[in-house]
Amino acid sequence: MKLQLKNDLILRAARGEKVERVPVWLMRQAGRILPEYRAVRNSLSGFKELVETPELACEVTLQPVDILGVDAAIIFSDILVVPEAMGVTYQMKKGVGPIFETTVRTERDAESLIIPDPHDKLRYVSDAISLTKKELDGRVPLIGFAGAPWTIFSYIVEGGGSKTFSNARKILYQNPTLAHSVLNKITQTTITYLKAQIEAGADMVQVFDSWAGILPKKQYEEFALPYIKEICDSIDTVPKTVFSKGAYRSISEIAKLNCNTVGLDWNMDRKEGRQLVGNERTLQGNLDPCTLYAPDEVLVKETQQMLEDFGSQRYIANLGHGVYPDTNPEKVKLFIETVKKHQF
Numbered sequence: 011m012k013l014q015l016k017n018d019l020i021l022r023a024a025r026g027e028k029v030e031r032v033p034v035w036l037m038r039q040a041g042r043i044l045p046e047y048r049a050v051r052n053s054l055s056g057f058k059e060l061v062e063t064p065e066l067a068c069e070v071t072l073q074p075v076d077i078l079g080v081d082a083a084i085i086f087s088d089i090l091v092v093p094e095a096m097g098v099t100y101q102m103k104k105g106v107g108p109i110f111e112t113t114v115r116t117e118r119d120a121e122s123l124i125i126p127d128p129h130d131k132l133r134y135v136s137d138a139i140s141l142t143k144k145e146l147d148g149r150v151p152l153i154g155f156a157g158a159p160w161t162i163f164s165y166i167v168e169g170g171g172s173k174t175f176s177n178a179r180k181i182l183y184q185n186p187t188l189a190h191s192v193l194n195k196i197t198q199t200t201i202t203y204l205k206a207q208i209e210a211g212a213d214m215v216q217v218f219d220s221w222a223g224i225l226p227k228k229q230y231e232e233f234a235l236p237y238i239k240e241i242c243d244s245i246d247t248v249p250k251t252v253f254s255k256g257a258y259r260s261i262s263e264i265a266k267l268n269c270n271t272v273g274l275d276w277n278m279d280r281k282e283g284r285q286l287v288g289n290e291r292t293l294q295g296n297l298d299p300c301t302l303y304a305p306d307e308v309l310v311k312e313t314q315q316m317l318e319d320f321g322s323q324r325y326i327a328n329l330g331h332g333v334y335p336d337t338n339p340e341k342v343k344l345f346i347e348t349v350k351k352h353q354f
């Protein structure tokens with residue numbers, strides 16, 4: 011039974027329907043900034059226990075809705091659950107980030123990657139989504155997500171985070187066939203995974219291509235964009251957002267994808283972004299996350315400027331990337347309140 015949403019602003023904005031005010035949420039709003047999150051997190055053995063226990067994932071997903079008043083929840087999980095389900099396991103090290111036990115750099119590594127059934131290997135995510143939908147009781151929509159194939163590829167080739175991802179980028183030059191075969195496997199997994207999230211109740215989905223910006227335009231359009239296109243073309247039941255951080259040169263190509271919303275980071279000029287994307291897509295973004303360190307007056311002024319630049323329709327207010335972990339939640343509340351109160 012489909013429950014009626016009490017607040018569906020973000021879904022309407024994504025579809026280009028009229029909204030009475032601009033919806034607002036923050037990338038990485040679940041976890042990272044709230045003391046209530048840290049309390050749950052510190053009581054556990056680690057990040058993975060939180061991700062893999064639906065009751066706990068549900069609890070921290072709801073926190074920003076209850077405490078911050080955002081117009082959408084995003085399921086608490088991580089983009090790295092996908093490579094893990096494919097057979098490349100990771101550990102989340104405090105203060106370091108993800109570390110993979112193996113890397114994917116040879117044909118043999120690529121062949122050993124499995125395309126899992128998400129109903130089996132990623133069942134804990136679907137369960138967390140169903141439970142969260144129940145607990146949300148229609149208050150706001152729930153966003154499902156996955157990493158874009160290029161970003162996942164970067165992590166599993168590199169074996170963790172990196173400043174340059176030069177091992178991942180090296181393969182694009184030395185063995186493009188291998189790169190395509192790995193990207194293809196990640197794509198097939200991501201499609202069934204996002205479909206399982208939607209089946210479980212996700213009201214919209216976002217694809218995070220966090221490392222899009224390290225590729226030259228030509229490579230972005232060969233190794234990243236076609237796989238995002240395949241994902242977008244395979245999903246037609248809920249609104250889709252594509253956030254390719256730093257892909258400035260390819261924004262008009264991204265806008266041609268079968269998606270509803272295009273995410274912009276803070277370096278993208280807003281007017282130019284709108285011009286390149288056109289009026290058939292919704293824009294999401296793009297306040298510099300560091301604006302949340304500014305004095306209140308500056309934060310309010312910058313937020314208001316952003317709203318005026320983007321306008322009241324076909325727009326979802328957000329930061330230009332995830333909220334930084336040391337951000338004061340009071341500043342986040344002020345940001346949200348400023349969006350909600352704004353009169354155009």
Ligand SMILES: Cc1c2[nH]c(c1CCC(=O)O)Cc1[nH]c(c(CCC(=O)O)c1C)Cc1[nH]c(c(CCC(=O)O)c1C)Cc1[nH]c(c(C)c1CCC(=O)O)C2
Pocket residue numbers: 036037038039040041042051057084085086087088089090102104106107108155171218220332
């Ligand atoms: C690149 C990427 C990752 N994960 C993600 C991305 C894409 C978005 C982006 O670019 O920021 C996406 C992500 N990760 C997490 C979410 C949860 C939902 C949300 O609040 O948006 C989402 C959407 C939880 C998390 N994922 C992680 C944490 C912190 C872990 C902890 O509590 O110890 C959280 C709350 C860990 C993580 N996960 C990842 C890294 C590099 C790290 C370590 C550094 C960091 O904290 O961001 C990979």
